[in-house]
Amino acid sequence: MEKIDLDKIRVDITNLDEQLLSLLAQRRALSIQVVKSKVQDQKPVRDSYRETLLLQNLSNKGKKLGLKSDYIHSVYRTIIEDSVELQQDYLMQLNNPNLKSADYKVAYLGSKGSYSHSAVEKYLTGLNGGLIDVGCKSFDDIFAAVEDKDADVGVLPIENTSSGSINEVYDLLQTTRLKIIDELYIPVKHNLLVACESDLSKITTIYGHHQPVAQCSDFLNELNDVEIVVTDSTSTALSEVKKINDPSVAVLGSAEAGKHYGLQSIRADVANQKDNQTRFIVVAREPVTVPMTCAAKTSLILSVGQRPGALVDALMIFKQFNISMCKIESRPIKGRPWEEMFYIDVTENLQSENMQSAIRELKPSVSDYTELGCYVNRSSHTEES
Numbered sequence: 001m002e003k004i005d006l007d008k009i010r011v012d013i014t015n016l017d018e019q020l021l022s023l024l025a026q027r028r029a030l031s032i033q034v035v036k037s038k039v040q041d042q043k044p045v046r047d048s049y050r051e052t053l054l055l056q057n058l059s060n061k062g063k064k065l066g067l068k069s070d071y072i073h074s075v076y077r078t079i080i081e082d083s084v085e086l087q088q089d090y091l092m093q094l095n096n097p098n099l100k101s102a103d104y105k106v107a108y109l110g111s112k113g114s115y116s117h118s119a120v121e122k123y124l125t126g127l128n129g130g131l132i133d134v135g136c137k138s139f140d141d142i143f144a145a146v147e148d149k150d151a152d153v154g155v156l157p158i159e160n161t162s163s164g165s166i167n168e169v170y171d172l173l174q175t176t177r178l179k180i181i182d183e184l185y186i187p188v189k190h191n192l193l194v195a196c197e198s199d200l201s202k203i204t205t206i207y208g209h210h211q212p213v214a215q216c217s218d219f220l221n222e223l224n225d226v227e228i229v230v231t232d233s234t235s236t237a238l239s240e241v242k243k244i245n246d247p248s249v250a251v252l253g254s255a256e257a258g259k260h261y262g263l264q265s266i267r268a269d270v271a272n273q274k275d276n277q278t279r280f281i282v283v284a285r286e287p288v289t290v291p292m293t294c295a296a297k298t299s300l301i302l303s304v305g306q307r308p309g310a311l312v313d314a315l316m317i318f319k320q321f322n323i324s325m326c327k328i329e330s331r332p333i334k335g336r337p338w339e340e341m342f343y344i345d346v347t348e349n350l351q352s353e354n355m356q357s358a359i360r361e362l363k364p365s366v367s368d369y370t371e372l373g374c375y376v377n378r379s380s381h382t383e384e385s
């Protein structure tokens with residue numbers, strides 16, 4: 001039998017991959033044409049009917065080529081989400097010309113290797129020009145950097161699928177004049193990383209920011225006699241452990257961060273939930289406006305006083321105007337014991353007639369009312385009208 005030449009096959013695979021890349025780039029260029037036509041006709045970015053048809057057809061055709069339906073779905077979901085995001089970004093830039101520019105200054109927690117840095121990279125995808133990195137040591141510093149004009153925007157985590165809401169950020173939103181201008185969903189995969197040859201049985205100290213520590217609590221609780229050292233950011237934890245260079249010291253961080261700091265993973269996926277995701281918000285001094293053809297979210301802060309049923313009455317106003325709420329969170333109000341501030345996210349554009357009517361009714365019935373901002377709804381599978 002003739003010997004199969006691995007190198008030659010790999011050349012063929014590389015050539016095919018390059019063709020795939022070129023086809024993906026061509027598909028993206030078509031998505032830009034699509035959104036331009038949607039601007040002319042005022043059509044929504046997302047068309048769920050078209051997506052379902054597309055997936056069904058591709059799945060049927062794929063089967064004939066021996067490709068599993070699950071595989072086709074996951075590949076095309078990624079491609080379609082990218083196309084939707086590209087179109088949303090195009091519309092946002094058209095509507096808000098000063099949104100992103102070269103040499104954009106971004107404040108976030110930590111430095112390269114932190115989870116916030118991955119969110120910043122995602123936020124700046126497609127931006128031509130350099131990011132000016134304003135690494136901060138606390139969430140407070142991030143708000144201050146943007147308020148004092150040391151940064152154009154701040155990127156902050158606000159909730160996580162394992163550890164829930166990040167209260168510190170909610171509390172800072174209560175007093176800031178900054179507006180939320182975008183949101184990002186970042187998959188967070190925690191690994192246990194070490195600086196030199198080691199294994200789990202040798203570990204006596206684990207460094208980590210308190211959020212990853214909370215998100216990996218099940219794994220950490222199973223370990224005996226391990227000291228947890230909490231740092232102000234993941235990047236601080238990573239650089240400390242690299243410096244200490246000891247087989248008994250490990251750190252919680254992503255595999256990519258490990259590569260960046262020259263650390264090896266001794267255990268992957270140590271978060272309590274397999275689908276561990278963090279939602280980040282982007283804050284700026286000026287609000288943005290979202291075109292009606294993009295799925296939008298509006299974030300509000302309300303307090304309703306202590307009258308029985310006051311919160312229910314306020315929420316009924318959203319129902320009355322057919323506005324869906326996707327999040328409600330309550331936090332104590334500084335200096336007003338036992339009173340609560342309610343953070344409410346609705347899947348509605350601030351400028352829509354429904355939303356404006358609801359706000360007109362809502363304002364006189366609540367004690368505090370603040371608009372935190374209206375921005376593109378980035379959670380996938382959102383319907384648009």
Ligand SMILES: C=C(O[C@@H]1C=C(C(=O)O)C=C[C@H]1O)C(=O)O
Nearest residue numbers: 034045046047050051080083084
């Ligand atoms: C490209 C379009 O926009 C969106 C993206 C789609 C895609 O990438 O195939 C399909 C439907 C829309 O949700 C379109 O409407 O055709």
